Amino acid sequence: MSGRFFFEVIPRSVYPFSRTRRPFDRMNLFTRFLFELQAITNLLWRSIKGLTKSPRYFGEIINQMDQIGVGSLGIVVMTGFFTGGVLILQAYPTLAYYGAQSNAGQGVATSLIRELGPVLTALMVAGRVGSAISAELGAMVVSQQIDAMRALGTSPARKLVTPRIIALLITLPLLTIAADLFGLIGGGLVANQLYGLDTNTYVSSVRTGTDINALVTGVIKPIFFGLIIGLISCHKGLTTKGGTVGVGISTTQAVVLSSICVIISDFFLSKLLQSALDSTLF
Amino acid sequence: MVFDVWKSGEVLGEEELCGSHATVINERRILPAIEFKDVELAFDDQVILDKVSFSVRRGETKFILGPSGTGKSTIIRLILGLLKPDSGRILIDGEDITDFDDVELMRIRKNVGMVFQEGALFDSLSVYDNVAYRLHETKTPEDEVEHEVRRMLRFVDLEDAIDKMPSELSGGMRRRVGIARALVGNPNIVLFDEPTAGLDPPTARTICELAIKLRDIEDVSSIFVTHEMNNLEYISTEYAILDREGNVGFELEGETRCQLNTEVLMLREGKIVFSGRDEPLRHSDDPYIRRFLRGK
Missing domain, CATH: 3.40.50.300 (P-loop containing nucleotide triphosphate hydrolases)
Structure with missing residues (x-):
């Protein structure tokens, strides 16, 4: 019987407004979306509340930052490096056609710092960390460890969700900066080695393309993406049902859903930040 | 029933004679x-x-x-x-x-202590940390924790397994550790x-x-x-x-x-x-x- 119904897996105390116990599978898409949204908002609220009172799990936050941040550094750096390289590789001939090759660095800087850096880093982290989070939490649900945790008087939101989300909020911007940096280096290398562009020209062009708006955009975005990845993966993990098969399903869903949400929210965030930043200080 | x-309190007869203290104890007893x-x-x-x-x-x-x-x-x-x-x-x-x-x-x-079907031990924690979970959460001093954990593991006859990980235990041992974990804090x-x-x-x-x-x-x-x-x-x-x-x-x-x-x-x-x-x-x-x- 256990795990058969949505609300048996996650009790009503987590979803206080869900008086109807309709099996989750039989809802239509829109109702399901609303329920998921409610659940995720609720999880966010509970994980924020987890910070206001002790026990706070600082050790666990550091541990997660190590796993998420330091652990993802390699793939993120590589992603950034080759993306920067390929940008120059494709753009340089066109720029050279118009005689604008000295602006190559500006193009890489703008597209990397504003868009590709944050989005690609978030996608890589969603794949690596999102899947790990939801698989770990899902396995804990299936083996009743989450129930055991609650029975022992600990809130899983506070102990498991809050540290992971905070770790993502801190490390994702840092990872993005690393990806941006290595992307610029990769672009510079390609420009210099393959097309013979002078390094000083490249660097000064990069500096033209790097304004304060781009930097602010490039750091604010990954904070949101970190929140999205953390919330969706934790939610999917904690609502796992149906044994080991369920763990597989929730892991897939976590990665797919957080990747899509990252890409969609990127558009709206870009628009929002564009109008907000352009009309204010900078 | x-x-x-x-x-209904029909069994209260004797402690009415023993004074109020006994009544309090026995009321807890009959609840x-x-x-x-x-x-x-x-x-x-x-x-x-x-x-x-x-x-x-x-x-x-x-x-x-x-x-x-x-x-x-x-x-x-x-x-x-x-x-x-x-x-x-x-x-x-x-x-x-x-x-x-x-x-x-x-x-x-x-x-309330709870013993789960398969033990539901935390995979990432050793037997010691599993049993000590409740005490670690309440920031109990480590020497008290160790004393209590050893006492509980002795109760389930598993003191030797204190440093093992759950994956190294047999099904029966996992459940006994689960029982030890449930009993920490003397639940009634x-x-x-x-x-x-x-x-x-x-x-x-x-x-x-x-x-x-x-x-x-x-x-x-x-x-x-x-x-x-x-x-x-x-x-x-x-x-x-x-x-x-x-x-x-x-x-x-x-x-x-x-x-x-x-x-x-x-x-x-x-x-x-x-x-x-x-x-x-x-x-x-x-x-x-x-x-x-x-x-x-």
Whole structure:
């Protein structure tokens, strides 16, 4: 019987407004979306509340930052490096056609710092960390460890969700900066080695393309993406049902859903930040 | 109902003579550890529990029998507040927990130990850290933690495994660690959810002995969900005694002592079909009960 119904897996105390116990599978898409949204908002609220009172799990936050941040550094750096390289590789001939090759660095800087850096880093982290989070939490649900945790008087939101989300909020911007940096280096290398562009020209062009708006955009975005990845993966993990098969399903869903949400929210965030930043200080 | 006598206060006769102090102690004594009043729970159109009422006295072990899917484990989840009933009330130590929020439930859960089917040990923590979990959460000094963890592991006879990881343990050992973890903080209620399922008979017997020790020596109230009849056989006919050296022995009930603190509740499709001692259950003419006991 256990795990058969949505609300048996996650009790009503987590979803206080869900008086109807309709099996989750039989809802239509829109109702399901609303329920998921409610659940995720609720999880966010509970994980924020987890910070206001002790026990706070600082050790666990550091541990997660190590796993998420330091652990993802390699793939993120590589992603950034080759993306920067390929940008120059494709753009340089066109720029050279118009005689604008000295602006190559500006193009890489703008597209990397504003868009590709944050989005690609978030996608890589969603794949690596999102899947790990939801698989770990899902396995804990299936083996009743989450129930055991609650029975022992600990809130899983506070102990498991809050540290992971905070770790993502801190490390994702840092990872993005690393990806941006290595992307610029990769672009510079390609420009210099393959097309013979002078390094000083490249660097000064990069500096033209790097304004304060781009930097602010490039750091604010990954904070949101970190929140999205953390919330969706934790939610999917904690609502796992149906044994080991369920763990597989929730892991897939976590990665797919957080990747899509990252890409969609990127558009709206870009628009929002564009109008907000352009009309204010900078 | 069988337990009405406990609730109505008719047994108060003697302590009225002993003064108010005794009355207070005995009132705590007669207040049931767990009480269900007309509890109903349904998922969609499937009824899980249908007006279930029962109570568990202090120091009593209540067996919940029934085939899979009759709501046995649901009862345990309701007691812990992991699920909420659709209607009816649930009382723990006389406190109505039905409408408690998570913070209040956490307070209640501190007095309730739970032993899960497969032990549900935290994979990432060693046996020591698993047993110490509750104490680490409350920031207890480490020397006290170690003392308590060793005491509990001695109780389940697993002190040697203190530094092992859960993956290195056998099924029976995992469950014994689960029991040790549930007993930290001396809860006065312990819930067993099919603790012997899938274990070999001697290991299953060890788990039952632990339950008997808890009941007779530690005075713990417990609910024992199972569908294995030999568990009932052991727990309802034997009692634990301490000899002069403090060693625990097990004796069959007989001419000197009679076992009164183990009762059976049998469920069928969310309804109670039997409630009482084990002998009437064994001699029952009800075809459903006979079929459950003998398998045919």
